[in-house]
Amino acid sequence: MSNTNFDRDPAWQEPRRVARRDFIVSGALLTFALAGCQKKMTPAQARAADVPFRTLSAGSVAVLDALGEILLPGSSVAGLAHYIDHQLSADPADSMLMIKYLEVTAPFTGFYEGGLRATDALARAMYGKAWTNLSREQATALVTKMSGGQVEGWQGPPAGLFYFVLRSDAVDVMYGTKSGFEKLGVPYMAHIEPPSRWGE
Numbered sequence: 001m002s003n004t005n006f007d008r009d010p011a012w013q014e015p016r017r018v019a020r021r022d023f024i025v026s027g028a029l030l031t032f033a034l035a036g037c038q039k040k041m042t043p044a045q046a047r048a049a050d051v052p053f054r055t056l057s058a059g060s061v062a063v064l065d066a067l068g069e070i071l072l073p074g075s076s077v078a079g080l081a082h083y084i085d086h087q088l089s090a091d092p093a094d095s096m097l098m099i100k101y102l103e104v105t106a107p108f109t110g111f112y113e114g115g116l117r118a119t120d121a122l123a124r125a126m127y128g129k130a131w132t133n134l135s136r137e138q139a140t141a142l143v144t145k146m147s148g149g150q151v152e153g154w155q156g157p158p159a160g161l162f163y164f165v166l167r168s169d170a171v172d173v174m175y176g177t178k179s180g181f182e183k184l185g186v187p188y189m190a191h192i193e194p195p196s197r198w199g200e
Helices: 003-008 043-048 058-071 080-089 098-102 109-127 136-148 159-175 178-184
Strands: 030-034 037-041
Touching: 037 043, 043 080, 058 080, 058 109, 058 136, 058 159, 080 109, 080 159, 098 159, 109 136, 109 159, 136 159
Parallel strands: none
Antiparallel strands: 030 037
16 A cells, blocks of 8 residues: 555545543553453563464564564563554554544554555565564664655555554553653653552
């Protein structure tokens, strides 16, 4: 899908009225299915427990983990892929993904899968190898191009938009908790204090 087709596709353009995010709970406990049981875990715990993915393909998860480490080191271990898969597998009305707040119509799976396919295709076109096999320097160079939104031959959602959304999701997973604020040295001033320390 080219940038032009993406921009003209009404499914991507139709406005969706949503309220501002009142809180960030990306690193909070989410409900994951593990061994036939529902269990509350952080995305990082879901990754460590090898919770099966419900929506993202194995290839997309591999690219997402590798790309996440370039966008924000540590985000793959923090459970970025499990977080995104969890959100894509749930009711879009309850989604906490950044894409929801940019007036893009659900479902959002095509946006993420299309962006990850385009990312891998870009690596193959530029360096002749899969994204997961790029050196850090090569991957960083391509992410820089993506962030500017001008990637020749890109076949997915607008590269700049995909970069912004995915990096925002990674930031939420890494720092959208009370302990995440502490890592940044930023005072946590919630309107309503959570009953426990999120993400722990």
